[in-house]
Amino acid sequence: MQTVTDVRVAKRAGSNAASGSAAQPQHGSQQDLRSWLDALRGAGxxxxxxxxxxxxxxxxxxxLYMRKMGNPAVLFDDIPGYP
Structure with a gap:
């Protein structure tokens, strides 16, 4: 899974990784959404x-929350009417 940063770095370097042909992202890690969210939670x-x-x-x-730069991301859960 490539990140936006991986694509930007590849474009600057003139690599064809920006087109998505690279086998692995430059940082070399594979993670799913849950593990990514866990890492973000751990970092506050x-x-x-x-x-x-x-x-x-x-x-x-x-x-209201996003008016101030630098706030953490907001994750909504247990929304009434949605499973």
């Missing part, structure tokens, strides 16, 4: 919000 880069309503709360929370 995820703010989890549980139970926010899709129609009335999520948009406002994101709007």
């Amino acid at each position: 880069e995820v703010q989890e919000v549980s139970g926010a309503e899709r129609e009335r709360e999520i948009g406002g929370i994101v709007d």
Whole structure:
């Protein structure tokens, strides 16, 4: 899985890795979404919000939270009406 950074570095270097033909990303690790989120949690880069309503709360929370640069990512869970 290539990251945006891998593609940018490859483009600057003139490598064909930017086209996706590389067998492995430059950093050499394979991880799924769960392990990536666990790594972000460990680094304090995820703010989890549980139970926010899709129609009335999520948009406002994101709007207020993202006004300040450098905040961790917001992850919504247990959204009413969604499994």
